[in-house]
Amino acid sequence: MNKTTGGAIAPAEVSIAASASSDLTRLRKLITGLFLILTFYGLYFARDFFMPVVLAFLVAMTLTPIVRFLRKRGIPSPLSATLLVLAFASVVGLLAYMISGPAISLVSDAPSIGRTLTERLQQLQRPMERLNEVLSQFDRVTGGVTDPDIEQVAVAQPGVINRAAGTLLSGATTIGITLVLAIFLLASGTMFYEKIVQSFGRMSDKKRALRVVYDVEREISHYLLTIAIINWGLGVCIGTGLWVIGVPNPVLWGVMAALLNFLPYIGALVTMSVVAVIAVVTFDSMSYALLAPAFVLFCNTMEGQFITPLVVGRRLELNAVAIFIAVAFWSWLWGLVGALIAVPLLVVIKVFCDNFVSLQAMGNFLAAQQTIEREEELPPPVETPVNAGL
Structure with missing residues (x-):
């Protein structure tokens, strides 16, 4: 093996070391990619397990500032965690009970709402009547009209009640696991911080780990709690405004607006569209009916452009x-x-x-x-x- 004077490493050895380092880097990337793929598959196929766990962590982080505030006032974490989660479950259950009736009624009235909406929109379709007539004639010429003598049979899907009962049972199980796990997470106090600190050996690593954990926990809990309060206020504002305008079932639309506001852009658009349909069906005047979706748009614009950036910050x-x-x-x-x-x-x-x-x-x-x-x-x-x- 040829070596230069002074014990310098030969170019061949440098090339071999560089090649080995490159192969090691590619191997790490490959393993990381395989790990991510397996993680996604695990989250999908084991969603019945992971979903309540993730929801419990989000609920716990949302309520952590309140538990910490009560702990400073002398209330033990297990007691405050239990009371908070029970209060949270009670509020969710009460809202679900309040909107269940209007929601079921809305689903059952969907065909009549569709017919009424079509009739109300006829005045907007007058410029298109000639085109519709031409298309109808084309349908008749090409045999698009259904023969009235042909009997159409609709086959009902079996097991609808069983599937609904299974979905309800699965949802109740998920909610139960989420709430119980959230209580344990909130009641654990600083146990997780102690475990994280114990896993490091050097004092500098312990301090850095503790700083990072506190920073992440503080920012996330502050954000989640603040956004939940803002969305709750938005739902109350929209529900109250729609009640003043005269839109039926304002509680249902307020709850829907609060939940869908966790979806930026999409949630506001869906809420505005549904409220517009209900308003058009409810009111005789088209101009007055458009007042309801305009109010929803105004509330979401104020929340998204002014309130949330001011309270949460733009970081x-x-x-x-x-x-x-x-x-x-x-x-x-x-x-x-x-x-x-x-x-x-x-x-x-x-x-x-x-x-x-x-x-x-x-x-x-x-x-x-x-x-x-x-x-x-x-x-x-x-x-x-x-x-x-x-």
Whole structure:
């Protein structure tokens, strides 16, 4: 083997080392890709397990500031966690009971609502009547008219009641697991912080880990609780306004507006469209009917452009493209529940990425605008001593 003077490494050995390093990098990328694919498959096929777990963590992080506030006032975490989760479940159950009747009635009246909507929109279709007549004549010439002597048979799908009962049982199980797990997470206090600190050996690593954990937990819990309160206020405002206008079932539309507002852009559009249909069917005057969707649009615009940026701040604003991709992905993965939690999960990922240098590129991609690096913050004071060897 040829070596240069002074014990320098030969070019051949340098080439071999570079090739080995390149192969190792490709292998790591391949393993990471396979891990992500397996994770997605696991989330999809084991959604009955992962869904309540993720929901429980989101509920726990949302209620954490309240539990922390009550703990400072001398109320134990297990007691406050139990009372808060029970109150949360009671409010959700009460709202579900209040909107169940109007929702069932709305579904049963859907055919008549469709016919009434068609009649009301006839005045907007007058310029198209000539075209519709031409198309009808073309249908008759090409045999598009159904022979009245041909009997059409509609085959009812069997097992509808069984599927509905199974869906209801699965939903009740998911809610039960979510609430119980949320109670345990809230009641655990600083146990997770102690475990994280204990997993590091050096004092500097312990302090950095504790700072990052507190930072992530504080920002996420503040965001989730604030957004939940804002959405609740938006629902109350829209429901009250629609009640004043005279739209039937305003509680139903207020709850729908509050829930769908977790879907930026999409939720407001869906709420406005549904309210527009109900208003057109309800009121005789078309101009007065358009007042209801205009009010919904006004409320959502004020919330999205002024209230939320003012209260939450613009640092946690997300890229619109990332929002649509996340909503589409989680909708495919977990349906409506996945769509509703897509944006909160995206915020969790962004906050986590912002706290690690190697992941800040991903955090900047998810952000709506280039974020300014924050100055290093001191860790918040630990409320209870962490006996982890610090």
